[in-house]
Amino acid sequence: MPPSENTHRDVPRTVECTVIGTIRTPYKRLSDCPKTVHDNPALCTLVLDHAFADGLFGLEHESHVLVLYWLDQARRDWLRRPARSDREELGVFALRTPNRPNPIAATVAPVVRVEGNCVEVRGLDCLDGTPLLDIKRAIFFDAG
């Protein structure tokens, strides 16, 4: 392995993401949100701010998208999930927990409809009003 110290210059300590829109979901409280995306066929809508809507051009031809969104209710100071009787202790980078230094969720979702500045998809697990960061053509798919 290379030296374990980061000796690269010019690496910023933080980077700023632009919130490009919000996600409308049926979930008004964290306790409403499904625990996994697998048991969750709900219709959700990615509502882009109008300034970014042109970036959707051609998306209606895609069957699935990878959606990146910001889980603003998450704890950012956890590095391990505590052990419980029913689960082992694990580092946050070995998990999908929202509680992590950068709470960016990444979910592959089927596209139902694209219209204007909106994309209807199925199966997101986040609160209504969650900040949207990115949409990408899906090149990988959920392995279940």
Add this chain to the structure above:
Amino acid sequence: MPPSENTHRDVPRTVECTVIGTIRTPYKRLSDCPKTVHDNPALCTLVLDHAFADGLFGLEHESHVLVLYWLDQARRDWLRRPARSDREELGVFALRTPNRPNPIAATVAPVVRVEGNCVEVRGLDCLDGTPLLDIKRAIFFDAG
């Protein structure tokens, strides 16, 4: 569809990500980087800042990770990729191009080794020294 205007309150216009480390790759210039992750078996190393290394606990049991990283050389003001004779015009959200409002790359990579604050993986496509944002247990896999 719901109303296309974003009427949700309390949505920030930007969010701040913490750079948790850097990625060491063989690619010193953009012209060295592979065009896709498919033709690219190179060993790369995720070097976490020591403050975040504890989040790797247990990761050695995973076969693949989803790596999120920040493509700091990208153009953030593009919403469409221009048409050329060999390709159609498309919006950036229908593409995987680095040039997008939030240049967060998302790649599923096989784990080779975890040691201390480093994770060796195969097949990333980014410049040496690229800022690392997140590592997640992979739940989906490349279909390409």
